[in-house]
Amino acid sequence: MDKIKILVIFGTRPEAIKMAPLVQELKKRDNFQCEVAITAQHREMLDQVLSLFNIKADYDLNIMTEKQTLFSITTSALLGLGKVLDKVKPDMVIVHGDTTTTFAGALAAFYHRIRVGHVEAGLRTHDKWLPFPEEMNRKLTGSLADIHFSPTEIARKNLLEEGVKPEKIVVTGNTVIDALKTTVKQDFIFSTDLLNNLDYKRQKIILVTAHRRENLGKPLANICHALRKLADNFPEVKIIYPVHLNPAVRDTVFDILGGHERILLLKPLDTDEMHNLMAHCYMVVTDSGGLQEEAPSLGKPVLVLRNETERPEAVKAGTVKIIGTESETIYEEARKLLTDKDEYEQMANAINPYGDGHASERIADFLLYYFGINKDKPAEFKAQY
């Protein structure tokens, strides 16, 4: 029998991290012919991940421009992917999550009447503006998808409520935990002395990332002011902030946080470095989606610099707190975790609501079932926490 031809499409750092384990799994199996198309909506930050996971793109649209807009990303990705699909003619396109590449990839497949598998499907805030434009990217992709690989039961429920047929949804866990299981190592050595020589026991390392579109401008400035005050008032604190390459992020962050002896502003870290730094840190302060999934599995408390989350599982479990973007609240919530041992201990529990490291295997197994090669549907992910 012919191999099942799968085209995996992605374009940004987090999609690459979360698709890498799946690409590796599909390439390992004889039943699949797996090719990879990247829009390169991100460039350096995407290439870092490709090189870490040893993935070579078969098609690279190289669309990134400085200060790109949603219009430029959407149109270049759609046009470019249309041509790639014309050539590859896969049995199925697989996209991930909620970026503009994801939506354009699903739409391009639909225009070519090619089936779409959506990984990390069904996350919702139920507010179309938050996160912007990700909530709508994810919903629109969901409308175009033929199979929804949901990471959790809550994500499945969201899709059922929107009328998706139960047989089109499979709960797999999140592939980010597959990736994390390969990167975090007891004896990991960082590539720089700066990170090797930090005193992880005596200092309280706060790992920060913030870059979301809706936080650009005033909210990001508020965040930075709170961070600077924390570094000023707590001598045992060291803030490590790998700064996103977006100039709109860098200008604000370097302007407010530059030149402080206890704040390290770094280039984006390779993902294995980032994951191991997270494993060593005291706590995480972030507006990222991926960090909200990774840190709980490493037992690190997370303060989320947003007013909502599409990842409520760890909030319910008590290891993630949504704190918004007001300076005073950020300072106060971080202060509590730095000074109140009980508060810290309550949040510093290792839990795994998002996955067990086998999501990619489940997705590959489900595809074999969907395409009629395996008779049995694979068992789903059941969270234990």
Ligand code: UD1
């Ligand atoms: C994008 C996604 C967002 C995802 C995030 C992960 C959209 C609309 N946004 O947001 O959903 O959570 O990625 O990080 O899909 N840049 C570089 N080099 C890089 C990457 C970015 O210089 O390797 C700069 C460029 O100037 C670019 C800017 O960052 O124009 C913004 O990139 P963009 O992809 O539009 O937005 P993100 O905030 O990264």
Ligand code: UDP
């Ligand atoms: N990450 C990384 N290097 C960094 C910062 C983040 O490898 O310097 C990883 C992080 O561990 C997570 C992913 O990038 O796996 C999150 O990406 P991002 O915050 O850009 O996007 P989001 O998760 O918000 O979509």
